[in-house]
Amino acid sequence: MASFGRRLHAAMAARGQFCAGIDPHPGLLTAWGLDDDAAGLERFARTAVEALGETVALLKPQSAFFERHGSRGVAVLERVIADAKAAGALVLLDVKRGDIGSTMQAYADAYCDPASPLCADAVTVSPYLGFESLRPVLDTAAVHGNGVFVLALTSNPEGPEVQHATTAGGRTVAGTMLAHVRAANAAALAAGDPLGSVGVVVGATTGATGEDLAVGGPLLAPGIGAQGGTVEDLATVFGAALPQVVPAASREVLGAGPALDALRAAAVRTIEDVRDLLFRASIQA
Numbered sequence: 001m002a003s004f005g006r007r008l009h010a011a012m013a014a015r016g017q018f019c020a021g022i023d024p025h026p027g028l029l030t031a032w033g034l035d036d037d038a039a040g041l042e043r044f045a046r047t048a049v050e051a052l053g054e055t056v057a058l059l060k061p062q063s064a065f066f067e068r069h070g071s072r073g074v075a076v077l078e079r080v081i082a083d084a085k086a087a088g089a090l091v092l093l094d095v096k097r098g099d100i101g102s103t104m105q106a107y108a109d110a111y112c113d114p115a116s117p118l119c120a121d122a123v124t125v126s127p128y129l130g131f132e133s134l135r136p137v138l139d140t141a142a143v144h145g146n147g148v149f150v151l152a153l154t155s156n157p158e159g160p161e162v163q164h165a166t167t168a169g170g171r172t173v174a175g176t177m178l179a180h181v182r183a184a185n186a187a188a189l190a191a192g193d194p195l196g197s198v199g200v201v202v203g204a205t206t207g208a209t210g211e212d213l214a215v216g217g218p219l220l221a222p223g224i225g226a227q228g229g230t231v232e233d234l235a236t237v238f239g240a241a242l243p244q245v246v247p248a249a250s251r252e253v254l255g256a257g258p259a260l261d262a263l264r265a266a267a268v269r270t271i272e273d274v275r276d277l278l279f280r281a282s283i284q285a
């Protein structure tokens with residue numbers, strides 16, 4: 001199987017730079033006329049996949065909203081992963097796991113090994129137990145051609161108290177994580193991959209970061225829409241790194257449902273806005 005970086009690079013070229021989140025909030029289930037139970041969840045999630053799976057490069061189910069329905073919710077998540085892949089989207093499972101290395105191996109088995117029904121194309125992880133604690137996930141993902149997205153500068157207002165802190169080496173904590181990811185992608189880039197398979201998360205809401213965002217891998221930028229970030233903000237946050245950015249929105253798109261056309265149109269609008277921004281940025285460069 002081609003590396004995740006290669007597959008995402010091709011998907012971004014074919015479908016545009018956008019990740020649609022599948023976050024079945026209870027309020028959205030109600031707005032769609034569904035019950036807040038496993039049956040409502042299944043209807044919601046399968047509608048989102050049907051509307052978006054053939055359109056967007058990346059679909060990102062948020063595990064928490066499936067887990068809150070117990071084992072039936074997790075079964076729906078397994079189905080969503082399989083259906084989204086079958087529709088031709090790459091799937092980023094948003095679980096933000098982070099633990100000691102020996103436990104991370106179990107998470108790696110769950111999310112990065114195709115033998116598991118919860119294995120997506122990529123998974124989000126938190127490096128705040130130390131970057132090397134992620135090693136089992138990084139290695140297992142690499143063996144199977146999967147990707148990993150490492151939190152660096154998150155979109156929430158509480159992130160800076162940890163991520164902007166300065167380490168003994170003089171870098172910020174986030175800058176340290178970005179440097180680790182850059183190193184993790186070096187071999188793949190040297191071998192000719194157009195994009196590394198280890199990405200980072202940098203919120204669209206962060207403003208100019210002051211960090212070197214050229215990590216060789218994709219830059220997931222959540223926070224568009226409901227959290228106040230805009231496509232235009234991406235130019236300030238990412239500058240020259242814009243071609244590697246995958247902006248992400250969940251409620252902004254899902255709020256247009258449940259009609260399939262309306263959901264698809266909401267995603268296409270953002271894809272076009274991002275394409276337009278990239279075009280303007282390339283002219284200015």
Ligand SMILES: O=C(O)c1cc(=O)[nH]c(=O)n1[C@@H]1O[C@H](COP(=O)(O)O)[C@@H](O)[C@H]1O
Pocket residue numbers: 021023062094096124153154155156201202203222223224225226227248249250251252
């Ligand atoms: O890793 C993420 O996707 C993520 C990182 C981050 O810094 N901020 C952030 O909002 N997210 C996720 O992105 C989604 C944002 O949802 P909306 O605010 O509805 O677009 C949620 O599933 C969050 O958990």
